[in-house]
Amino acid sequence: MFLKGKTALVTGSTSGIGLACAQALAMEGANLVINGFGDAGAIETERAALEASSGAGAIYSGADLTKPDAIEAMMKEAAARFGGIDILINNAGMQHVAPIDEFPVAKWDMIIALNLTAAFHTVRLALPYMKQQGWGRIITTASAHSLVASPNKSAYVAAKHGILGMTKTVALEVAQQGITANCISPGYVWTPLVENQIPDTMKARGLTREQVMNDVLLAAQPTKQFVTSDQVAAMALFLCGDAAAQITGTNMVIDGGWTAA
Numbered sequence: 001m002f003l004k005g006k007t008a009l010v011t012g013s014t015s016g017i018g019l020a021c022a023q024a025l026a027m028e029g030a031n032l033v034i035n036g037f038g039d040a041g042a043i044e045t046e047r048a049a050l051e052a053s054s055g056a057g058a059i060y061s062g063a064d065l066t067k068p069d070a071i072e073a074m075m076k077e078a079a080a081r082f083g084g085i086d087i088l089i090n091n092a093g094m095q096h097v098a099p100i101d102e103f104p105v106a107k108w109d110m111i112i113a114l115n116l117t118a119a120f121h122t123v124r125l126a127l128p129y130m131k132q133q134g135w136g137r138i139i140t141t142a143s144a145h146s147l148v149a150s151p152n153k154s155a156y157v158a159a160k161h162g163i164l165g166m167t168k169t170v171a172l173e174v175a176q177q178g179i180t181a182n183c184i185s186p187g188y189v190w191t192p193l194v195e196n197q198i199p200d201t202m203k204a205r206g207l208t209r210e211q212v213m214n215d216v217l218l219a220a221q222p223t224k225q226f227v228t229s230d231q232v233a234a235m236a237l238f239l240c241g242d243a244a245a246q247i248t249g250t251n252m253v254i255d256g257g258w259t260a261a
């Protein structure tokens with residue numbers, strides 16, 4: 001339990017990758033602050049399970065991360081309960097798919113707010129405590145879209161390219177203070193979000209489940225296999241360890257070969 005006594009905040013941890021990261025950190029004894037939307041009962045079950053596996057504390061914040069005031073309140077709540085944040089995982093994110101000249105302005109603003117600006121706020125608010133401790137880990141779930149583009153995803157690609165740039169900048173600013181900042185960039189990850197898209201796509205395009213997975217979802221992924229949330233969480237855990245102390249300002253790509261092509 002190498003994270004005993006540390007506190008981790010994982011944004012967007014009520015589902016998918018964030019949930020897997022929270023579970024992996026709890027297994028190593030970290031206090032957890034979880035965040036995201038969803039069914040209150042399911043979230044409470046998750047929170048209690050995290051405490052059971054860590055033997056430490058876990059609290060939930062329902063902060064809407066598109067709202068800076070809500071982020072500030074979440075960070076204050078975390079500090080009040082645990083003293084501060086040692087490990088920050090910026091993971092909450094959303095997608096909208098439309099050509100740029102038809103892209104709804106409100107969707108653009110929301111995606112930039114959630115996928116990019118929210119991390120500016122969490123980082124600026126978590127850093128003073130990390131600096132005081134002389135130790136910190138900032139990990140951001142970016143995407144293969146931090147490196148390459150796909151049509152119709154202008155806001156998402158802009159935000160993910162941007163978050164990689166911000167991460168590199170933070171890494172340089174705190175390089176001598178025991179704090180690392182890195183992105184993890186998955187290709188297509190098998191999350192409930194992806195699973196839920198399959199029936200609709202089968203219907204809309206008249207395809208089999210296999211065709212949707214291979215020809216639509218995994219078209220860009222040479223291994224023709226999904227990344228799993230647990231594989232992303234394992235990388236996050238690795239970045240928290242001493243073996244990763246000299247890994248900073250970089251992009252840990254887990255994309256089944258997508259960006260090699």
Ligand code: NAD
Pocket residue numbers: 011012013014015016017018035036037038063064065066091092093094114141142143144185186187188189190191192193194
């Ligand atoms: P998901 O939809 O399963 O989880 C998203 C989480 O963010 C949920 O907990 C949700 O409640 C939360 N969230 C959404 N809007 C929020 C808001 N306004 N405030 C606070 N929380 C909010 O998605 P996922 O697939 O696990 O994605 C997590 C991250 O991984 C995202 O940043 C996404 O861009 C990135 N990513 C996902 C994939 C993939 O294929 N699934 C690939 C590359 C990168």
